[in-house]
Amino acid sequence: MKKKIEAVKRAYKNNQQLKVGTVLLIFLLLCALLASVLAPYSPYVLTEDIRVGPGVNGHLLGTDALGHDILSQLLFGARTSLRIGIVAALIAGTIGTLIGGIAGFFGGKVDKFIVEFINVFVMTPSFFLILIVVAMFGSSMKYVMIVIGLTSWPGNARLMRAQAISLRNRTFVKSCQAMGESRLSIMFRHIIPNGIFPIIANTTMRVSGAILMESGLSFLGLGDPNVISWGQMISNGKAYLTNAPWISIVPGLAVVLTVLTFFLIGDGLNRVIAPKMNANK
């Protein structure tokens, strides 16, 4: 255990991306968790200051057309964005790992079938799939999360499949087989834990994809109308872009920052893992 901590420390020391990413992530998580404490106003309350610029009357980031305090909305919106991003990426990661692991480890006809299945999913324009689902089942946050998760697993599945194929031929897997472990047990105890690192990195990067996707949906007015989200805020501000640009720009920057955070962490993880993998071979 000590060694692992040491390794993580060393990884951080040599990896600027990971360092910056983690600091940003902690900042974002604090914002989301402490939103109710930090926010100067309730995000739903309509103040008397309408469309005032940043800094006016104690509104640090100004207000929107209805008088909502933008800073407060931003803090509460972080909750939505992070939740959607993380849950959707986790769903995609889990499905991808399982499907890819099964395809790569079992091989043969199962593999052929799954690969074709993955290809079908890759070719489907997922955004339109989501539009259809939202149109059919309504646009609650739950559905949006699940649908984004269900449509973005193929990348993970491909990664895991490649990992499983290379692990399948390692001696220790054969040795477990010779010891009498069942195939499922080998897959869950040896193949997936040994091959999961690239998927973790990829899933982290996927969080930003999911956040963007949600923002896109909200911008089009297809997000959950009952919760505050950054996409929705941008959408609300688009009519006032010329005379009150901060309404859209501020949440836009927040999206950019969040996407960047997860991307930095994911890419940093990738770089930490890659040399180790090479050294093992």
Place this chain on the structure above:
Amino acid sequence: MALLELKNMNITYKVGKKRVFAVQDACMEIEEQDAVGIVGESGSGKSTLAMGVLRLLSPRIADIDGEVLYNGQDFLKLNEDELSKLRWKEISVVFQKSMNALSPVHKVGAQMEDVYRIHFPKASSEEVKKKIYDLFQIVNLSDRVYELYPHELSGGMMQRVSIALSLLFSPKLLVLDEATTALDVVTQGQILSEIMALQDKMKLTRMMITHDVSVVSSTCNKVVVMYAGRMMEQGYVTDVLVHPKHPYTQGLLRSFPSFTGAKSDLRGIPGSLPDLSIKPTGCVFADRCPHATDQCRSKLPEMRTVGNKWQVACHLAEGENNG
């Protein structure tokens, strides 16, 4: 005069703040047309020694001191330009997987031509081709190989191409670093006999690095036994491998099962290699040696001469001390 002479050569790897003493006090002489085998197990420093002699170790990762005299010229003091004149033309090397050095998208012949033109930029196309075909003949390859890509060759053919490539400028000294290790017995046998034949034909001096004592015994006239970075015993194979004086050599030879005779006489050497980052006070082999005494643990044994060019680094071997 010796063609190549090592005097008190030390090679130390720098790993972070740690120092790994990979080769210590290496002294040896290679006469012209000698075939010297350097044997040792993994971690014995045999490959490091060869890399050090060829100056293939970057100064960033390893410190080398001592002297490496090639025809009286100190190899370690040459600058890059002088070195590149000697490499390949005077000394060339074949590694275990030297074919990895060839580009997979160009034909073997074309790549050999390119190499030839580095030193002879004005050679005509026919001249180069003829030279390469001659070399192919020496290493028992058909002319067809010229037109093949590296991936189309089998393991044995690849190693033959590597040998041909190393002979391109008719070097005096050929270093083979585990050059036949990855090959099958039959292929290895073929290549070894080809190397021996070519040694006579081209008046080569050969240095062979291997972990397989039988390869040395059948193809070399001298042998150096290394363990944990130090030379344990050296001399003519007919002395060292027949009546070994050093306990390590004895143990090593006993570890090979014999093809004839009784089956019972097989024993390994208990224990494992010492940590190379700690300089031992006594003999490096003392921990695993069945005959070790207090002297062995406290004092480093010096090389003593026990016969015709036969040297043993052991307190228990009798002979004059030339320390």
Place this chain on the structure above:
Amino acid sequence: MAERITTNDQYVLEVNNLSKWYVQKKVVKKDGKVSKKQDIKAVDGVSFTLKKGEILGVIGESGCGKSTLGRVLIYLEDPTGGQIKLFGESATAMVKRDPLKFRRTCQMIFQNPFDTFDPRYTLRKILMNPLKLHNIGADEDERLKIVLGVLERSGLRPAEEYIDRHPHELSGGQLQRISILRSMLLEPAFMVADEPVSMLDVSIRADIINMLQELVQEHHTSMVFISHDIATTRYISDKVAVMYLGRVVEMGDTDEVLHNPQHPYTKVLISNCASLNPLEKKEVIKVSGEPPTPIDNGPGCYFAPRCYRACDKCFKEYPGPVDLGNGHWASCYFANEKDEIADKTIAKDIADAK
């Protein structure tokens, strides 16, 4: 060494005409033509029997199918044809009916000790899991005792200190010892050892071989010992099978085969084994080329294209086994006939042995 005791005459393992073919996919060749689907015959009709406690050495060059044979014998891969019988019962049926029992009966030791164990697991987990899986030991404490015993025996003392280490903290010799001892915990009746020492240093090989031999004798385990090293194979095995391109070309008692080889390929292999003693300089029998991929080896003897004494007949029909007495046989038309080329080169070895 004492003669191996064979307590009864029942065969532990009977292998009959076993084969494993792989399908090579269609490949677009240089000239633009697409090659046909072809079978690569990695193992092509191998038959042998093993009595209790007997050790069969399998030798041959890489690519001759010896490792594939090992994997098929313990059903890490399914055979394409032929039968394997364990104590007279079909192994295929046994694997289907009771896979755990089959795994307990048949074990395998792998070539690469550095990769035999999951790198993320500690020795404790690595050794406890198989015990749990096969219900050996009454409870955790008893299992722990067994595991500590294994570590002690493999030279890792004190065992308590090593039990929570990861495989990469140990040396190759230690790992291979643990691998052997772990397999022996299940007390298998039959074991495959696939080049168990080829990746280890020479000075520790001997101890591993000796330990393997002791354990196998102790438990009367039958073993197939796969190796390219003829001297090691001779040291450990009672019988030897020589394989070339998926077929056994010669088989018999160890010293019979190695000191009185009759198949030209066996002779070539032996003559190319360099001796340790520099005074024993010997000529090698020269053959051309390297073994091809085992596709379409033709109607004749597979070795004929490289053989130094091939005649027309050799290219037309595969030679059947010629019985040379004492269970020694060779698939060659010239078996038991005088061989001048080989006599010149390996006569000395044979004379030494006699």
